[in-house]
Amino acid sequence: MTVMIDERIEIGRRRKFAGEIEKIPSDIVEYMQSRIQGNQSEEFYAGLLAGLVYATTLWQGKLGGYIGAATSVVSDHCERGEFL
Numbered sequence: 001m002t003v004m005i006d007e008r009i010e011i012g013r014r015r016k017f018a019g020e021i022e023k024i025p026s027d028i029v030e031y032m033q034s035r036i037q038g039n040q041s042e043e044f045y046a047g048l049l050a051g052l053v054y055a056t057t058l059w060q061g062k063l064g065g066y067i068g069a070a071t072s073v074v075s076d077h078c079e080r081g082e083f084l
Contacts, residue, residue, distance in 0.1 A: 003053060003054050003057045004054075005050075005051075005054050005070055005073070005074060006050065007053075007054070007055055008046065008050060009046065009049050009050055010076075014033055014049065017049075017053075049072070054070065055067050055070070058070065
């Protein structure tokens, strides 16, 4: 499956990911939850999820070295103000 860097994650897919939390050791879940401030918009978290899904896809596809490049490309996109 090809995933675009800025692809929105559909609600059904998001629910599937959320359902996986029961398979993760509780100490890891607690640590990760402690890293979320929770003070951003729903749109922000939707974008964060899209980025994490893309990074995971790269990693699983043995292209983990592209994650830094993707970060730079998206940062450049933001700096140039290329939004809808």
